[in-house]
Amino acid sequence: MRHLLLPLALLAASTGCTSAKLLRLENEVLKNQVEELRSELQTCEQDAPPPDFATAVSVDVVRDYLTRAGYPPTAQPADHILSLPIQGDNGTYQLTAQLFAREKVLFMVVTNYLEIEQATSSSAMVLLLTQLAALNYEMLLGKFQLNPASG
Secondary structure, eight states: OOOHHHHHHHHHHHTTTHHHHHHHHHHHHHHHHHHHHHHHHOOOOOOOOOTTOOOSHHHHHHHHHHHTTTTOOOEETTEEEEEEEOOOSSSSEEEEEEEETTEEEEEEEETTTTTTEEEGSSSHHHHHHHHHHHHHHHHHOOOOOOTTTOO
């Protein structure tokens, strides 16, 4: 009798009867899971964004952010440009922020932050440029760029 069950099981498996039943059962389980997930989704509440979250960047949004961050009042030489001095440990630098609204890009420049002319030797210049490359590798949003005309 034992050796008769194995061929019957193989016959049932080869005819597809077992797989069709298995697929129906699997589909029923998946259908129930989808219904549970849909009911959970309907009851989920969307988290409110933080108060300083902006869905669109404008010059006013950038100015407000800089003010909240403690930077001095900004000058606005053009509609899409902000400029302000930043006091660092070793000097005062000029920050300029330019908004390209159509491209959705905020371009920020700090002038006279690193200057090659102030390097005391070629090894100091190599160290400066190596440090610049290392910072660019670590930063996700912004990058330092060397202006070859001014150093």
